[in-house]
Amino acid sequence: MGNPIISLEGIGKTFKVAKRAAGVRQAAKALFYRKHTFVEALKDISFTIREGEIAGYIGPNGAGKSTTIKVMCGILVPDEGDCKVMGYTPWKSRTAYVGNIGVVFGQRSQLWWDVPVIDSFELLRDIYKVPDTRYRKNLSMLTETLALADLIHVPVRQLSLGQRMRCEIAASLLHDPRILFLDEPTIGLDAASKIAVRQFIKTIHKEKGITVILTTHDMNDIEALAERILMIGKGSLLYDGSLDELRRRFGSSRTLTVDYRDCLRPVDIPGAVRHSWSPQQAVYTFDSAQISLTGVISQLSEQAEILDVAVDSKSVDELILQLYKEHQI
């Protein structure tokens, strides 16, 4: 793992939001007097990302993920705290800094709607001043790995969402950025497109050693890509660590489903909870840190003739939900 490339120190950001109740009377009242509330989008956020890492940034809607990304991209100016990315303070030296990063906002488009994709690419080449040889090399690499050959001469409005997202990602990489920010890159995509996007991110990370910060609600993205998870809720950073560690912390619970030849009475196993029972099948949960799987199965086999067993550990989704619960968000 490389040197720290992004570091945030006590970043805070508050938005002022105008509020009024529904209805004409309230709207008329708001003409003269407006109530404002302050929403603390980010509270004292600090973390460091090292060069070459892939970090998954997760949290419920409105937790502050996108706000953090926008601060790191130099788009939003935080109210307090300090942020250094590759030695730059993003919002202070924005124009000098942003040439080094690539950004994809999954819910927006950076491609020109009415013209073929390649036109947008060429504009980006000129905006980022990418030398011609390097542009051509990158373009052919991206065209190949993202299978864009048939797409780049089609006007953007005629592309499907999955096709467009592949083009969006390509557009953010034409200038060889060292950091790639992906804000919900898989939102709204079907399973095949999601897998293609993940596969591509993996490839580009491996080949170019690019640092990737990714926000998502799809835990499969996290599982497939992120070595490290940062979880934010209500503006505060709640968890920073690896997925494995999260599993160790919450993930020792196992569900065991057993099929057996007709057995007339339910079997109790000390240390395991029985959830359902029928003469053919039973479901137990147990904590694998307390009692071993083989122990459970051997006790079972003493009482019944086992035909089949299935063991499930908690999905990442459930782990995250548990984390949310723990922090009451």
Place this chain on the structure above:
Amino acid sequence: MKMYLSVGKLRFVTGLQYRTAAFAGILTQLFFGFVFIMVYVAFYNRSGAQLPMTLQEVVTYIWLQQMFLGLIALYFRDPDIFQLITGGNIAYELCRPCGLYGFWFAKLLATRVSGVVLRCFPLLVAVLLLPNPYGISLPPSITAFLLFLLSLLLGLLIVCAISLLIYISIFWTMSPTGSTLMVATAGEFLAGMILPIPLMPVWMQKLANSLPFRWTVDFPFRVYTGHIAAAEALEGLMIQLFWLALLTGLGLLLINRALRRVVVQGG
């Protein structure tokens, strides 16, 4: 620089796609040109007074105005830029290693030019063929024509700078309707879109002279007709440069202030 050309080119190409709009525009502009001219013809026939512009000059003025409407009309707005601000796509614009002001300026400029290129030449041919007093007259000299081109270009840049100020105001107001309506209505009148400045009462002429608007419409078109002589035109070019510097300076100042408090709408 290449970037500005490139964004301009792309905008230009996009604009050229709308052929039907251009054709409809030509017809509309011919229609409006005729209506205005007929009003002036009636007015000139009935008026005994010595008028500050000849009918021929006014007719030419009106046709130039119709031909170059897209370049100089303040009420033309670019929906893209205000959607960028109100819809939050400005996030992407801010991820580009360039100043927003120049980038948007190039966009506006190209939109206006592409809109006019398709329309002005067919319109020019049409109005050259019209009989007296409805036809356009040629400029009195090559000098007048060259000065006209220069003043039209500077006028276009001033219009873009004013439009950009309207767009920048959206950062605060979140809607382009109010500011466009106010500035466009007052601005176009004071620019001489409805009435050439010399035909206005003196007090109104004074007001128009103290504002930037007349340098975008009234000035270039009267340079074309020779109503403003070469020496005076040179002086006018200086004033245009002054306004351009002032308005772009103000725009840069305000956009930097706006970006410090930017909120990306829609998450």
